[in-house]
Amino acid sequence: MDRKTMRELVFADVEAKNKLEQLLHPLIRETVLEELAHISASYTLLAVPLLVETGTYLKMVNRVLVIDCEEATQIHRVMARSKLTEAEVRAIMLKQASRKARLAFADDVINNDGTSDSLQSQVDTLDTLYNELSRQINQ
Template identity: 50%
Template sequence: MNSPAFWHASTTPPFSVGLTGGIGSGKTTVADMFGELGASLIDTDAIAHQLSAPGGRAIAAIRNSFGTEFITEAGAMDRVRMRAHVFAQPPARKQLEAILHPLIRSETARAAQEAKGAYLIFVVPLLVESGNWQSQTARVLVVDCEEEIQIARVMRRNNLTRAEVEAIMAAQASRQARLAAADDVLENNGDAAALMPRVQQLHSQYLALAAAG
């Protein structure tokens, strides 16, 4: 099994899975189901939110790099303004990533070292785009759904227009690229309740792989 780069050389890493999927695919729902079954979840998107929340470790650097107009009165990064800015200006996106990614790696490493579950699931929305997670986890699990379903879910959930959702999807890896990277695929075109039997099946598989070392 491949070892995440943040494990000490003297430490045997636990079995780990990289979970990903496009926006609106249902990654969080699936991850929570695995968590209920006993997996340790490390959500890089949640870590990014914490870093850019009031008092977060990234706030000072974001303020210095982008200006106070990108910080809300409460002291958090203005996610709506920043999203519009980085989509309109790709260099700004690289600038934001240069601030957040090292901090995310640091917090991910800390969380992984402290995890107590039977195995680890790293929830990484941009796993395929990042280019290095596939070599750092034993398996890649892709939550997949039809693109029209993705669009409808995100429009409803985030109150965005179709064009806005399509722009976000265009900035992510294609559905085909994610499926090509997958060791396991979990289809989520219907009701969330239909996911549990497949999640339980994968959980049993991952427990067996973890036990095998």
């Protein structure tokens, strides 16, 4: 798939974006449900990029974790990863849920602006919390 062409199309044409989402979202949701049926871990994390925009998975989860960073960090990382200009990244961000909106949905937040040690500490803390909550739910 030509990701650049697809990105340009769906961010420029609302109807094309809606058609793509109508095709993909049910398939993705079905796959997620199938995978969840086979998981035996004490807890599971679903990575849902459009959680705030669609709300689709909110009924399936007990908590919402947001991995957050400053806007400047986000822009820099996307530019480096996807080879986009700052203007292109900002245009995409304007069509997505804002940082404020994502944080409003969050039960838990990991700040991803710091060091890898800081990140690991936050992950460890949440792992402990999620294992404890899982034990409480499954008693």
